[in-house]
Amino acid sequence: MPVDVIMPQMGESIFEGTITKWLKKPGEHVERDEPLFEISTDKVDAEIPAPSGGILKEIKVGEGQTVPIQTVVGVIDADGQSTAAVSSKAEAPAPAEARMDIDRAMPPALTDLQSPKPPAPPTRANGDKIRSSPLVRRLAREHGIDLRQVQGSGAGGRVSKKDILAAIAGGGLERSVAAPPEAEGPAVTPAATPPPVGVSGGQVRVVLENAVPRERMYFGRYEVQPMSVMRQRIAEHMLASKRVSPHVYSLDEVDMTRIVELRQNTKSEFEKRHELKLTFMPFFIRACIEGIRGFPVMNSSVDGTNVILHREINIGVAVALDWGLIVPVIKNAEEKNFLGLQRAVTDLAERARTKKLKPEEVQEGTFSITNPGIFGGLMGLPVISQPNVAILGLGMIQKRPVVINDAIAIRSMVYLTLSYDHRVVDGAIAHQFMRKVKGALENWNESII
Amino acid sequence: MAQVTFLEAVRQALFEEMERDPTVILLGEDVGVYGGAFKVSAGLLERFGWERVIDTPISETAIIGAAVGMSYAGLRPIAEMQFIDFIACCFNQLTNFVAKSHYRWGAPVPIVVRGPSGGGVHGGPFHSANPEMHFVHTPGLKVVYPSTAFDAKGLLKAAIRDNNPVLFFEHKFLYRRIKEEIPSEDYTVPIGKAAIRREGRDLTIISYAAMAHTSLEAAEKLAKDGIEAEVLDLRTLFPLDRETILASVRKTNKLLVVHEDTRTGGIAGEIAAIVCEEAFEELDGPILRVTSLDTPVPYAPPLEERFLPNVGKVVAAAQELARY
Numbered sequence: 169m170p171v172d173v174i175m176p177q178m179g180e181s182i183f184e185g186t187i188t189k190w191l192k193k194p195g196e197h198v199e200r201d202e203p204l205f206e207i208s209t210d211k212v213d214a215e216i217p218a219p220s221g222g223i224l225k226e227i228k229v230g231e232g233q234t235v236p237i238q239t240v241v242g243v244i245d246a247d248g249q250s251t252a253a254v255s256s257k258a259e260a261p262a263p264a265e266a267r268m269d270i271d272r273a274m275p276p277a278l279t280d281l282q283s284p285k286p287p288a289p290p291t292r293a294n295g296d297k298i299r300s301s302p303l304v305r306r307l308a309r310e311h312g313i314d315l316r317q318v319q320g321s322g323a324g325g326r327v328s329k330k331d332i333l334a335a336i337a338g339g340g341l342e343r344s345v346a347a348p349p350e351a352e353g354p355a356v357t358p359a360a361t362p363p364p365v366g367v368s369g370g371q372v373r374v375v376l377e378n379a380v381p382r383e384r385m386y387f388g389r390y391e392v393q394p395m396s397v398m399r400q401r402i403a404e405h406m407l408a409s410k411r412v413s414p415h416v417y418s419l420d421e422v423d424m425t426r427i428v429e430l431r432q433n434t435k436s437e438f439e440k441r442h443e444l445k446l447t448f449m450p451f452f453i454r455a456c457i458e459g460i461r462g463f464p465v466m467n468s469s470v471d472g473t474n475v476i477l478h479r480e481i482n483i484g485v486a487v488a489l490d491w492g493l494i495v496p497v498i499k500n501a502e503e504k505n506f507l508g509l510q511r512a513v514t515d516l517a518e519r520a521r522t523k524k525l526k527p528e529e530v531q532e533g534t535f536s537i538t539n540p541g542i543f544g545g546l547m548g549l550p551v552i553s554q555p556n557v558a559i560l561g562l563g564m565i566q567k568r569p570v571v572i573n574d575a576i577a578i579r580s581m582v583y584l585t586l587s588y589d590h591r592v593v594d595g596a597i598a599h600q601f602m603r604k605v606k607g608a609l610e611n612w613n614e615s616i617i
Numbered sequence: 618m619a620q621v622t623f624l625e626a627v628r629q630a631l632f633e634e635m636e637r638d639p640t641v642i643l644l645g646e647d648v649g650v651y652g653g654a655f656k657v658s659a660g661l662l663e664r665f666g667w668e669r670v671i672d673t674p675i676s677e678t679a680i681i682g683a684a685v686g687m688s689y690a691g692l693r694p695i696a697e698m699q700f701i702d703f704i705a706c707c708f709n710q711l712t713n714f715v716a717k718s719h720y721r722w723g724a725p726v727p728i729v730v731r732g733p734s735g736g737g738v739h740g741g742p743f744h745s746a747n748p749e750m751h752f753v754h755t756p757g758l759k760v761v762y763p764s765t766a767f768d769a770k771g772l773l774k775a776a777i778r779d780n781n782p783v784l785f786f787e788h789k790f791l792y793r794r795i796k797e798e799i800p801s802e803d804y805t806v807p808i809g810k811a812a813i814r815r816e817g818r819d820l821t822i823i824s825y826a827a828m829a830h831t832s833l834e835a836a837e838k839l840a841k842d843g844i845e846a847e848v849l850d851l852r853t854l855f856p857l858d859r860e861t862i863l864a865s866v867r868k869t870n871k872l873l874v875v876h877e878d879t880r881t882g883g884i885a886g887e888i889a890a891i892v893c894e895e896a897f898e899e900l901d902g903p904i905l906r907v908t909s910l911d912t913p914v915p916y917a918p919p920l921e922e923r924f925l926p927n928v929g930k931v932v933a934a935a936q937e938l939a940r941y
Contacts, residue, residue, distance in 0.1 A: 303870050306898040323941050329870050329901040 171220040172312055173204065173242040175235050185209045186234040186397055187241060192224045198244065205241070208397035213523075222246040240312065292316055299326040307332045376403055398492045409554045413470075413589040417549050420584050420602040422609050424565050427451050428580040434616060441617065442507060450509035450616075452537060452562060453483050455608035457502050459601045460535060465592055466601055467534045469555040475592050484533030484553055485513060487520040488543075494520050495553055497533040506616045541565065547583040557592055560605070561585035621799055624792040626766035627657050627731075630773035631695065633803065635665050641777060642687060644671040644680055645697030654699050655733055655792055677706040684728045685715060693777060698732030701786060702746040715782045716757030729776045731785035734762075735827055735877055736909075737925055738790055741916035747878040747909075752784050753855045753887075759808055760854040762786040764829035767799045768852055771806030779808060788826040795830075811858035813865065817847035820871035820902075820938055823862060823888060825851040828875045828926060835931035844939045846873075854884055859891055866892050870901035871938050875931055880908040902941040907934045 175185050189206040192198050200221040207214055218224075222244040229241040291297055298315050300308070304327050308315050315327055318335045322328035378385075395403065431446055438446040460467045460481055469476040481502040484495040496516035501509060519525050536556055540548035541564035548561045563583035570579045584605065588598050621629070635641045643658060643665075649672040652659035662670040673680050677698060684694040698704050704711070711730070719725045736745035752758045759781055763769040769787065776783035814829060815836050824832040829850040836846040849865050851858065866872050872892055874885035885906040892904060907926045915921050 301901045302898045303901040326941065328941070 169246055169310070170225065170312070171222065171244045171246045172240045172309060173216075173219060173244060175207070175229070175237050175239045175241050176216060177237040184234050184236050187229055187231055188213070188397070189231055190227055190242075191215070192218075194224055194227055196224050198222065198224055213397070218244060220244050220246045296325070299324060300332075301326070301328070303329055304332045307336065311336050376400065376407070396492070402493060405554065406551050409552050412554070413552050413557070414591060415552065415587050416590045416593075416595065416598070418586045418588070418595065418598045418602055419547065420586075420599075420606055422582050422584055422606045423570070424448075424580045424582050424609065427609060427612050428565065430612065430616065438617060442510075444507075444510055444514055446510065446616070447513065448562075448565065449485065449513045449537070449539070450506055451609060451612065452560070452605075453485075453498070453501055453509050453513070454506065454614070455605045456483065456535060456537065456560060457481055458608040459604040461502075462604045463597055463601045465597060466558050466588070468557050468592060469534075470557060470589065470592055478534040480532075480534060482532055482534045484536035484556070485516065486536065486538035486550075486553075487517050489521060494525070494530060495533060495536060496520050496525055496529050497531065499532065506614060536560070537562065541582065547585050549585055550587050552587055552589055557589040558598075559587050561587070619798065619801065620796050621766055622793050623766045623769050623787070623795040624655060624657055626770040626799060627773060627787055628659065628661075629799075630770045630777070631658060631661060632664070634774055634777045635661065635669065637803075638693065638777075639669075640692045642669050642671065642692050642694040643697065644673055644683060644694060646673055646675055646680075646699045648672060648697050653697070655789065657733075657787075658697070677703045678710060681707040681710045681715070681728075681730065684730075685710070685718075685726055688726045688728050689724060693727050693729075695729045695731060695777065698730065700740075700744045700746075701732040701734035701748060702743050704730065704732065704748055704784075705746075705751075708751065711752065711758065711782075711784075712755045716755045719781070720757055725780050726782045727780045729773070729779075729783050729785050731773070731776075731787060733789035733792070734786045735788040735790055736914045736921060737827060737877075739916065739918055739921060740789075740914070742913040745914035745921075747786075747876075749784070749786055749854055750878060750882055750884060753884060757782070758855065759783040760786070761808055761852070762788070762826045762854055763806075763852055764788070764791065764826050764850050766795050766797045768806050768812075770799055771804050772808065772852065774803075775805040775808050778805065783808070786826065790827045791830075806852070809853045809856045809858060811852055811861040812850045813847065813861070814850050815846065815848040817845035818869060819845045820873060820935060821847045821849055821865040821869045822873045822875055822931065822935065823849045823851065823865075823885075824875040825854065826877065828877050831926060831928055832875050832931055834928045835935060838928065838932050839935050839939075842936070844935065846935055851884075857884075857887070857891075859895070862888060862891065863896050866896050867899045870899055871941070872900070872904045873907065873931070873934055873938055874904070875907045875926055877909055877925060879911050880906060881911050883908050902938050905934050905938050907931050 175187075185207040186209070187205055188208045191203050191205055198204055198218045198221065200219070201217040203215040204218040204224070205216050207216055224242060225245040226243040227241070228243070229235050229239065235241065299320065299322070300315055304315070307313070307329075308318075313332065313335055318327050318331055320327040321331055427448070431448070435446045438444070464477050465475065467478050467481055469478065480500050482497050482499045483501040484497045486493060486495050496519070498504070498509065498512045498516065501512075504512065516525070516529065533553065533556060536553045536559045538548070538550045538559060539562045540550075541562045544564055547563040550559045550561045552559050561584065563585070565580055565582045567578050568581045569576050570581065571577075572579075584602065586598055586602055631643060635643070643661060645653075647654055648658040649662040649667065649670045652662070658670065673683070680696045680698075684696040687694045707730075715726050715728070734749075735747055738745070749760055749762060753760050759776070759779065761772050761776055761783060763772050773785055776785050814833055817836065822832045822836065829848070832846075832848045836848050839846050847865055847869055849861065872889075874888050876883050876885055878884065883906070885908060889904040889906075892900070907930050909926065910924050912924065915924050
């Protein structure tokens, strides 16, 4: 019997997915749970396992196409099993089951500007919610029936077992208008499913447009490379951030000598004791937490004329990847000790590089840190990762001659840059915040072992 | 085949098992000379003598303690609670000792604890209890609660022959109201198997004991409205017959559980959980319950009437579920 393959929901606030690659061709045999196709969504890329073993009968949504979640993208002719056995396999692969390859995942996307909402339940044309039951929904899925087409005779217009059985027996009804006539099995077409996107008012919609006519771009010898989905999302996100948030930049420099020495002296014991490399990042995170405690507005989001002051301090740390950029988030960083911060930083970065992050681990950041210094940058002026209001950039730590008490000394120095949203953060606050961060670093006195 | 009452079926099971196996002993309050408060053990003392039919002092803990000791010594005692309400006195012995003895020390306790239970006879709060769920929740005990004379006899025989401790509840409302033909030859009914009392396609009503009869009556009324209810009699509460329950729900897709036990913590909740875990996608409606209220059993007849489930309440819930 035919089993529908659907576009799964890969996380809250994700309403559509793009099929990047089919790993099987129609007519090929597929095992249950064998990777069947690859998708790319706003947040993660993933391989989706086959919901059932059998022959891939039909591909309804081709590579490169973007469809709402729950759309039937293909049909598997399941092996000759009993109905009961197949029914359990016909379920959509739950996000937890799908193997997460965070391949080209990305910084918190624009959709984060709106509060995460579960997808709206399917509704009738007049907006009424379709009421059914677990049994009815399973039968509808197995037979590819669009419940909006079925009249409900149960209490309050509920589609009951009787109604769905009549619809199945009647046939025809479930073949929705746009279904290709040659399609053997009944199908719900993407067109028949409303995109359940609930756009809240005020969100900026960004279209990647050209600054000059395209004719002026194509000349001489060239190669055209389409952007990956991740690249497109980064582009949209950066554009929206710059458009919405008036960026202001503050610079300061910090004498890191004390911390450099501390790290040098403690490094090997720390690594031996915790089997963990000791990096500079936890020092900066801890210093930012100090700064945020003094100036909570640095840890906020802006919704129209409301400023949302977050109680949790969730620090996003940008991780550069060979294939892009991702910002995993250390949740409740204010509750972690130094060792806990180092562990979280190492773990998230490692999993970012091995594509093992979960969608929720790149969401709900409240402040971010980026580190152009590791690539030798003296300083960088980052773009705010929305919906934050500030991002701290770390330059390279290098020895420089510094004047102290009218003498020239050799000190380990770093430039810190703060990009912030002038809608809610003024220069006075930003500079005081920076002084606080600077003070925490220069007067570091916390044991780190 | 002769017409016998539920009570007579229990008496026959005791009599025949004591005939069959000299290690079977009956002990309890007034079970000997008086023949039992409900006359369940009438004639046993005369037939088997005072060493095998023992009148005990009014101490339920002594009864269970003695029964356990006898079982360790190789006997198969049947301990009667004059009213099952008093089994609460033995809660520690049953849950901490009887239930765990085999598990902990490899020492089986082949006893049966039986007694009259249930309400509907204006017995009031101390003579109407349905304490089955205390023991269903205690791993190591089997809990049996029959609804027919045939089952009462066959299940009691199976309980006596079982090497595990078995609690055997006899609904006193059924003692003299149920009358049916049962075979004269020896038979047992397996513990752990439910029975489909009535086939139906529209919804399943799961029940046991006196409420199985209430549910059957309700099903007849519903049939007049064109609603065909399947009635499942659990017969054994632990181990629960999950297969039969799930098969019926998979057939009708709607489930109503009816029990005389009070609502919170009753077996309906457990059955609902099993069905949700195993057959969620078979459900075409919410799982409903008709149960007693969460109060002690009232004495006053109008209050008891309000407290207990009855045919009207079952019909109303079933109609609501059918319409859903």
